[in-house]
Amino acid sequence: MSNQELQETLLQRAREFDLQALAEIYDLFSPVLYRYAVRLLNDAEVAEECVTETFSRFLRALKSNNGPRKYLSAYLYRVAHNWITDYYRSNHSATTSLEELEDETIPDHQEPGPLQTVMEKLAGERVRAAILSLTPDQRQVIVLKYYEGMTNEEIAAAVDKQVGAVKALQQRALAALRRALQVKGDSTGVMDELQIVETG
Amino acid sequence: MNYKLLKQVEHEPLQRTIQRASSDLDDQSLNRQLEVLRKTPPRDAAAAMRGRNAFLAEAAAIRDELEYKRRRGFIAWLSRSIKQRINLGRNKNKPNASPGPLPAPARLVYAPLIPVVVTALVSAAVIATAQSSLPHQPLYSIKLWSEDVQLLLTTNPTHRLDLLIAFANRRTAELEALRQRQELPSSQFMQRFRDQVDEALRLVMGQANPDAGDDGANVAVLKQLRATAAAPVLVVAPTRGTPNATATPAPTAVSVAAPGGTPTALPLNSQSPSHGTAVLAPYRAEMQTSDAAVEWPTPLPTPTRSVPVIGGPIDAQPTAAPAEKTQGAVPMADSPSGTGISPTPAVVDTVHIAPVPPLVPTPVIVPPTPTPVVIQPTATPVIVPPTATPVVIQPTATPVLVPPTPTPVVIQPTATPVLVPPTPTPVVIQPTATPVIVPPTPTPMIFQPTPTPVVVPPTPTPMVPTLPPLLPTAMNPKPPVAPLEPILPPVLPVDTPAAPVPPVVPTILVPAPILSMGTPEAMPTPDGSAQLTVSPTPDGSAQVAVSPTPGVTSGHDQQRGLPGDQ
Numbered sequence A: 001m002s003n004q005e006l007q008e009t010l011l012q013r014a015r016e017f018d019l020q021a022l023a024e025i026y027d028l029f030s031p032v033l034y035r036y037a038v039r040l041l042n043d044a045e046v047a048e049e050c051v052t053e054t055f056s057r058f059l060r061a062l063k064s065n066n067g068p069r070k071y072l073s074a075y076l077y078r079v080a081h082n083w084i085t086d087y088y089r090s091n092h093s094a095t096t097s098l099e100e101l102e103d104e105t106i107p108d109h110q111e112p113g114p115l116q117t118v119m120e121k122l123a124g125e126r127v128r129a130a131i132l133s134l135t136p137d138q139r140q141v142i143v144l145k146y147y148e149g150m151t152n153e154e155i156a157a158a159v160d161k162q163v164g165a166v167k168a169l170q171q172r173a174l175a176a177l178r179r180a181l182q183v184k185g186d187s188t189g190v191m192d193e194l195q196i197v198e199t200g
Numbered sequence B: 001m002n003y004k005l006l007k008q009v010e011h012e013p014l015q016r017t018i019q020r021a022s023s024d025l026d027d028q029s030l031n032r033q034l035e036v037l038r039k040t041p042p043r044d045a046a047a048a049m050r051g052r053n054a055f056l057a058e059a060a061a062i063r064d065e066l067e068y069k070r071r072r073g074f075i076a077w078l079s080r081s082i083k084q085r086i087n088l089g090r091n092k093n094k095p096n097a098s099p100g101p102l103p104a105p106a107r108l109v110y111a112p113l114i115p116v117v118v119t120a121l122v123s124a125a126v127i128a129t130a131q132s133s134l135p136h137q138p139l140y141s142i143k144l145w146s147e148d149v150q151l152l153l154t155t156n157p158t159h160r161l162d163l164l165i166a167f168a169n170r171r172t173a174e175l176e177a178l179r180q181r182q183e184l185p186s187s188q189f190m191q192r193f194r195d196q197v198d199e200a201l202r203l204v205m206g207q208a209n210p211d212a213g214d215d216g217a218n219v220a221v222l223k224q225l226r227a228t229a230a231a232p233v234l235v236v237a238p239t240r241g242t243p244n245a246t247a248t249p250a251p252t253a254v255s256v257a258a259p260g261g262t263p264t265a266l267p268l269n270s271q272s273p274s275h276g277t278a279v280l281a282p283y284r285a286e287m288q289t290s291d292a293a294v295e296w297p298t299p300l301p302t303p304t305r306s307v308p309v310i311g312g313p314i315d316a317q318p319t320a321a322p323a324e325k326t327q328g329a330v331p332m333a334d335s336p337s338g339t340g341i342s343p344t345p346a347v348v349d350t351v352h353i354a355p356v357p358p359l360v361p362t363p364v365i366v367p368p369t370p371t372p373v374v375i376q377p378t379a380t381p382v383i384v385p386p387t388a389t390p391v392v393i394q395p396t397a398t399p400v401l402v403p404p405t406p407t408p409v410v411i412q413p414t415a416t417p418v419l420v421p422p423t424p425t426p427v428v429i430q431p432t433a434t435p436v437i438v439p440p441t442p443t444p445m446i447f448q449p450t451p452t453p454v455v456v457p458p459t460p461t462p463m464v465p466t467l468p469p470l471l472p473t474a475m476n477p478k479p480p481v482a483p484l485e486p487i488l489p490p491v492l493p494v495d496t497p498a499a500p501v502p503p504v505v506p507t508i509l510v511p512a513p514i515l516s517m518g519t520p521e522a523m524p525t526p527d528g529s530a531q532l533t534v535s536p537t538p539d540g541s542a543q544v545a546v547s548p549t550p551g552v553t554s555g556h557d558q559q560r561g562l563p564g565d566q
Helices: A003-015 A019-041 A044-063 A072-090 A098-103 A115-132 A136-147 A152-159 A163-181 A189-199 B002-009 B012-037 B045-071 B074-090 B104-110 B113-130 B140-153 B157-180 B187-206 B213-230 B289-295 B555-560
Strands: B233-238 B252-257 B263-268 B278-280 B521-524 B530-536 B542-548
Touching (some): A003 A019, A003 A072, A019 A044, A019 A072, A019 A115, A019 B045, A044 B045, A072 A136, A072 A152, A115 A136, A115 A163, A136 B012, A152 A163, A163 B012, B140 B157, B157 B187, B187 B213
Antiparallel strands (some): B233 B278, B521 B530, B530 B542
């Protein structure tokens, strides 16, 4: 049974509120959604809240006889993405722009700990901000391609698009990320800066 | 400097190589940057377990809630079905839109009721719609059936009476609607109307309380309705091209549809004839013939019976003023539409038409002579059956105008034969001055002393022609009237001794100019054989005595050779 067939079978049972099927769905997709959320939110608790809310919305959709008809994973990713978008929209201070990250200085009270940890955090924030600046479809394709390791065919099935459309989305997303991550014309990026700092 | 030089040279292969190398560097750099987010902090197992439990608990709650809604029964299932149908209409691509099966117990209880409920709803809708139907319409039988069911289920006399009165009022309204639609009610309709009113009357009489004013009022109303139910439907239909000697407008016909009979026609004189047809219900008030003719141009079925009526506008007020109805007979005759009566404009203004039971046709014979009409006593008058109380046509307060010519005919159809109104005008009738000699009778010879009018005693004469005074004539009271010619009195034998008085004295009508009332006067006969002595009598007539003249012998006696000659 392929992954798609498994999803459809689970979805059919979930519509009848089969608790066993619902448990299997949670066990199968909650880790993926958690990783997706924590990458974009950079907060474990908020990511866990995102996962919980995503599955709760899924149940309410099944109750109202709505919800996914075929692609369960794509539906869950889209719900999580919408939740994250709403989260950043309602909590503007939770995110920072790339310019703010460039101007951000290390607080004095912070322990002089490993400099690399700080720089990784800064690099992570820059990449996260760059990913959040993408369109929803581009962001979903990038996340599924680079972080979940899906092939173009799997992504196409997940997002209910053609493979060619997925490739186009991927190219446009990468171009946008390049532009976003080369804010000051530095083609090497944060990691290059980090290497300079380490070596320097 | 070198860079500027390089750009100036524009060495394209070198540029492509540099760009490709730069892109590779970018991809590698981008990949490296994206790898920063690949590492995610490990998920808290306890938090994950709590999230899982919360998810399953919520799923169980929703499942129980849905199960409870399914168990609520047929109504919930029905509403859910309707909702599902609506959702299917909005999004037909969504599968699994079934409302779910009906719970088994509810299925057993409610499933047989579904067709019953649907049938009841449809029946109620049809019956409600039928309440506004009229006769000749498809749903009218359903309306009557519903009334029958109501009456069948009502046993309380008071409530039954209320129902009957309500139904009678319905019939009245339907009659009015039919009148407006120029339709005639069927005999079944009128019979049903009468039956309902009769039953209501019986109920009222059974519950009648002399002291109760309401019952009296109910009885009056019901009697009025009964009269309406028994009334025929009048149809005013101007006829076209009715033969008429005077070439005046054809009279308007009033058709009478007896309750169960064929519409009959009563020709009327109308000021606006041959314009159309009008349907009248006599229970409803006035009808102006001219207006009706304008409003209803559709001709009605050919009338079969007709009676001449003099007058212009007709006013039928049976219902509006039932107390004013005059019970009488309608003179009707099986005569052609043209009866020979010269129509007279606006002689009678209004005609009251009362409800009638089935009518018996009675002939009306009107001599077709346009000038002096001799009414023979043996002519068949308007015969009215004693039980018939049909349409009463009577003159109203408007006086009957008698024009000099032609002679109008006034009809007074009452239960008794029409009486001749005592008018001073004589009934006359030979416009000749020649004397009329009546065959000899045992009565003394009586002369009509003066040209005074002959007063006709009140006899059952249907029609009285009022004529202007004509020349003085004598009238023989017994038909037929023989041709009048002057007849000399019989010649008495001259040689006969003077006999006192012949046993039979012929009555001689002497021309008026010869007679002169006063003292007895003697005059000789033309042959001189006898002498007439005229003496007035106390009753105004004259007595004539014949006495032979002495010494004169009649030729007749001479031829016979009487013994006296020899």
